[in-house]
Amino acid sequence: xxxxxxxxxxxxxxxxxxxxxxxxxxxxxxxxxxxxxxxxxxxxxxxxxxxxxxxxxxxxxxxxxxxxxxxxxxxxxxxxxxxxxxxxxxxxxxxxxxxxxxxxxxxxxxxxxxxxxxxxxxxxxxxxxxxxxxxxxxxxxxxxxxxxxxxxxxxxxxxxxxxxxxxxxxxxxxxxxxxxxxxxxxxxxxxxxxxxxxxxxxxxxxxxxxxxxxxxxxxxxxxxxxxxxxxxxxxxxxxxxxxxxxxxxxxxxxxxxxxxxxxxxxxxxxxxxxxxxxxxxxxxxxxxxxx
Amino acid sequence: xxxxxxxxxxxxxxxxxxxxxxxxxxxxxxxxxxxxxxxxxxxxxxxxxxxxxxxxxxxxxxxxxxxxxxxxxxxxxxxxxxxxxxxxxxxxxxxxxxxxxxxxxxxxxxxxxxxxxxxxxxxxxxxxxxxxxxxxxxxxxxxxxxxxxxxxxxxxxxxxxxxxxxxxxxxxxxxxxxxxxxxxxxxxxxxxxxxxxxxxxxxxxxxxxxxxxxxxxxxxxxxxxx
Numbered sequence: 001x002x003x004x005x006x007x008x009x010x011x012x013x014x015x016x017x018x019x020x021x022x023x024x025x026x027x028x029x030x031x032x033x034x035x036x037x038x039x040x041x042x043x044x045x046x047x048x049x050x051x052x053x054x055x056x057x058x059x060x061x062x063x064x065x066x067x068x069x070x071x072x073x074x075x076x077x078x079x080x081x082x083x084x085x086x087x088x089x090x091x092x093x094x095x096x097x098x099x100x101x102x103x104x105x106x107x108x109x110x111x112x113x114x115x116x117x118x119x120x121x122x123x124x125x126x127x128x129x130x131x132x133x134x135x136x137x138x139x140x141x142x143x144x145x146x147x148x149x150x151x152x153x154x155x156x157x158x159x160x161x162x163x164x165x166x167x168x169x170x171x172x173x174x175x176x177x178x179x180x181x182x183x184x185x186x187x188x189x190x191x192x193x194x195x196x197x198x199x200x201x202x203x204x205x206x207x208x209x210x211x212x213x214x215x216x217x218x219x220x221x222x223x224x225x226x227x228x229x230x231x232x233x234x235x236x237x238x239x240x241x242x243x244x245x246x247x248x249x250x251x252x253x254x255x256x257x258x259x260x261x262x263x264x265x266x267x268x269x270x271x272x273x274x275x276x277x278x279x280x281x282x283x284x285x286x287x288x289x290x291x
Numbered sequence: 292x293x294x295x296x297x298x299x300x301x302x303x304x305x306x307x308x309x310x311x312x313x314x315x316x317x318x319x320x321x322x323x324x325x326x327x328x329x330x331x332x333x334x335x336x337x338x339x340x341x342x343x344x345x346x347x348x349x350x351x352x353x354x355x356x357x358x359x360x361x362x363x364x365x366x367x368x369x370x371x372x373x374x375x376x377x378x379x380x381x382x383x384x385x386x387x388x389x390x391x392x393x394x395x396x397x398x399x400x401x402x403x404x405x406x407x408x409x410x411x412x413x414x415x416x417x418x419x420x421x422x423x424x425x426x427x428x429x430x431x432x433x434x435x436x437x438x439x440x441x442x443x444x445x446x447x448x449x450x451x452x453x454x455x456x457x458x459x460x461x462x463x464x465x466x467x468x469x470x471x472x473x474x475x476x477x478x479x480x481x482x483x484x485x486x487x488x489x490x491x492x493x494x495x496x497x498x499x500x501x502x503x504x505x506x507x508x509x510x511x512x513x514x515x516x517x
Contacts, residue, residue: 104453107463125450126493158454165475169452231457
């Protein structure tokens with residue numbers, strides 16, 4: 001079943017995410033994907049996440065299609081102008097890629113080539129518009145395409161924005177993304193189900209699917225780092241203490257993820273699990289919640 | 292105004308090392324206002340160059356002058372004509388436009404920049420300036436509460452915040468407010484939050500170098516010549 005079919009079927013959808021590495025070695029990441037291949041509806045491939053130069057998302061998505069995995073091609077606006085974005089989208093389609101996640105992208109200054117020229121000619125909303133145009137058989141300039149794609153466009157939303165202005169801006173942008181064609185949303189990592197429930201209440205009437213983001217917590221240090229440095233991610237102190245007190249950190253992390261997935265089952269349309277190399281933990285989590 | 296800063300002294304000394312008579316040419320416009328190329332800065336730079344060269348045993352003569360606006364030919368030509376023969380090189384303390392105006396008017400003359408031109412902006416407090424305008428050629432400040440996202444959002448986004456802000460600050464720096472949160476507050480104050488729901492067209496980027504032609508003014512000028 002493709003991601004499109006899974007979303008349309010109304011089932012509780014599970015997606016995961018892999019990140020190509022720096023260099024041409026793809027073996028271990030393909031192995032990570034293979035571990036979860038039969039348990040998830042799609043796997044996202046990140047686009048130079050955190051603005052660190054790596055192997056590209058498109059090539060890796062193509063490998064996933066060869067393994068009968070439905071990939072989600074993450075595309076940011078950081079590095080490409082409208083010519084390159086459209087061309088890459090067409091290239092992705094002919095390589096068998098059917099889902100695109102449109103993102104603005106982190107600023108290059110956060111990555112390992114901080115002096116790189118940022119592009120951001122389009123943003124996540126105008127990129128979704130662009131995907132819609134290509135899907136309809138024309139490019140952004142209105143020129144007709146000879147053969148056109150039929151992508152399933154998705155987007156992201158950050159339910160953990162840390163003040164009223166940021167939250168209102170997130171929701172307004174989410175609405176614009178839906179108007180621009182986003183059919184599903186994957187959220188930033190959620191740890192606080194009460195806060196997530198409030199967010200889901202606010203977006204209740206919107207005609208889209210929301211997959212709640214879950215980032216597997218690998219260590220206390222990682223939790224503290226994210227609280228300090230990752231916008232919109234907040235790991236509540238009791239969770240950090242739970243992890244700290246546990247003898248088996250990996251098991252504690254799995255337990256937390258299980259609670260989150262169970263909680264989200266009643267709140268949204270699926271989950272997006274970001275395992276960060278702990279892909280082997282995804283099957284036990286899904287076993288535990290019966291997915 | 293255009294905001295500029297003086298280049299590091301080592302760089303200025305290196306570029307002028309082979310010259311014996313230097314015209315240090317300040318500008319009465321923006322670089323006077325931002326304390327980087329006015330009469331006082333011209334005096335200081337000349338003194339520093341002379342002291343350094345004296346120390347190195349290669350003394351240099353300096354001439355100091357100020358143009359009203361170095362990017363306006365009519366304010367440059369008389370000043371340089373008057374000092375003709377008194378200098379081998381012009382060390383300009385104007386912005387890049389001023390340096391290039393001098394170079395264009397006096398093509399046989401070496402002209403060096405003493406400043407690095409940073410941006411178009413305003414003084415936030417004494418000694419602190421911030422960038423406000425990228426001169427994109429298609430102003431949208433009427434829709435954004437008087438705050439320019441093209442310039443003040445690090446990503447120049449037109450469709451609202453990226454989600455990277457933390458405690459109201461941009462992901463690129465804790466010293467930089469999120470422009471879209473500022474726009475949000477400005478529009479909220481004006482009861483215009485609905486503007487944020489608009490989906491502006493993708494920006495048409497101007498071709499650089501760009502040119503402005505005002506036919507009305509050209510015609511007047513042509514009539515005057517006749």
